[in-house]
Structures are given as structure tokens and as C-alpha cells.
Amino acid sequence: MDGRQQKQVLSIARDAVHAAVQGKSCLVPQTDDPELTATCGCFVTLKNRGRLRGCIGRFTSDQPLIELVAEMAKASATEDPRFLADPIAPRELSELDVEVSVLSPLKRTDDPLSLRLGIDGIYIVSGCASGCFLPQVATETGWTAEQFLSYCCSHKAGLAADAWKDPKTQVFLFTAEVFGAAFKDL
Numbered sequence: 740m741d742g743r744q745q746k747q748v749l750s751i752a753r754d755a756v757h758a759a760v761q762g763k764s765c766l767v768p769q770t771d772d773p774e775l776t777a778t779c780g781c782f783v784t785l786k787n788r789g790r791l792r793g794c795i796g797r798f799t800s801d802q803p804l805i806e807l808v809a810e811m812a813k814a815s816a817t818e819d820p821r822f823l824a825d826p827i828a829p830r831e832l833s834e835l836d837v838e839v840s841v842l843s844p845l846k847r848t849d850d851p852l853s854l855r856l857g858i859d860g861i862y863i864v865s866g867c868a869s870g871c872f873l874p875q876v877a878t879e880t881g882w883t884a885e886q887f888l889s890y891c892c893s894h895k896a897g898l899a900a901d902a903w904k905d906p907k908t909q910v911f912l913f914t915a916e917v918f919g920a921a922f923k924d925l
Contacts, residue, residue, distance in 0.1 A: 740841065744774050745918045746925070751805050752783050752837045753925045755812035760827050767809045776803040780842035782873060783811040784919075785827065787834050792827055793819040798845055798862065798871075798913070808839060838919030840873050845911040851903050852884050854912055862911040863891050865902055870895025874915050 740748070751767060758765035770776060781804060782796025793815035800807045816827050827835070845862060848854070854861060857878040862871040870891045877887050888910070889900040902908050 752812035755809040756816040759813040782840045784838040840915040851910040859912040865908040
């Protein structure tokens with residue numbers, strides 16, 4: 740995705756967050772740009788001065804990327820269960836940063852330690868439990884591959900920390916094109 744397309748995606752996310760926080764609806768612009776109408780997964784992350792304020796996404800989609808970005812941006816601002824008791828307030832909007840992660844398809848791996856820290860994200864599934872970390876989490880935390888997998892199991896999926904070693908546990912890898920900006924710069 741080139742810089743112009745990234746800026747358009749970030750503007751769509753910003754507009755959706757603004758509308759959601761203010762209780763308004765938001766129209767998503769139409770485009771015939773194949774990059775922006777691709778059907779792929781994405782996550783939208785919102786931060787205020789480096790502090791997480793919302794992150795929601797989907798691994799797959801049957802809708803155009805720009806529509807999914809708007810939907811995930813709205814959900815990140817208003818539906819992330821971690822922040823329901825402390826939702827984003829309208830006064831915070833000018834202080835927010837938005838980051839969009841456009842995902843590659845998931846690929847199951849039989850060798851979870853083959854993941855490339857900072858490049859591969861993980862999605863771990865065991866029974867009804869699941870959890871994921873975007874690729875940038877490994878870079879932000881400085882975790883080793885084992886820590887990345889273990890924290891995802893224990894803190895995100897509610898599994899034992901070493902559940903990723905169990906052959907019944909499915910581990911998927913994916914990459915992401917990650918870009919972001921401060922709301923005030925969009």
C-alpha cells in the first residue's frame with residue numbers, strides 16, 4: 740500500500756472513531772482502488788500517549804478493506820471489553836494515535852518457534868479458547884519467541900502458558916502491514 744492509500748485508510752479510521760465516540764454515524768467513502776477494496780483481515784489499534792485505549796480486528800473478511808477498517812475503528816473506540824468501564828471520551832480525540840494492521844492470510848504451523856519476532860503475529864486456538872498478538876507486540880515488549888507464545892496462551896487465551904506446545908493446540912502465523920498516525924496529523 741502506498742502512502743496515499745495508507746493516509747486514506749487512516750482518515751477513514753479516524754472519522755469512524757470520531758463519529759463513534761460522539762454517537763454519530765459515519766459514511767465510508769467509496770473507491771475502486773483494488774488495494775482498498777481487497778477482502779482481507781485488519782486490526783485497528785487506538786492509543787492515547789502510548790497507552791492502549793482499544794484494539795479490535797478480524798482475521799478474515801468478505802467486505803472491502805475500507806469498510807472493515809471503519810467497522811473495526813468504531814469497535815476499537817466503543818466495544819473493546821477492556822475499556823467498557825473507561826470508554827474513550829470526546830476530549831481525548833485530539834490526543835489519540837491510530838494504527839492499522841492489514842493482515843495476510845493465517846497459516847497454521849506445526850513449529851511455533853519458527854515464528855519471526857516482529858514479523859509474524861500469532862493466533863492460538865485450543866477448544867473454545869483463543870488469543871492473538873499482532874507482530875508489533877513482540878517488538879514493543881522485547882519478548883523471546885517462547886515468551887510471546889506463552890503470554891498469548893496465558894494472558895489472551897486463558898490457557899496454560901505452555902499450551903502452545905500441546906499438539907491439540909493450533910498455532911497460526913500471519914504478517915501485517917502496519918501503519919499509523921496521530922489523529923491531529925490526519
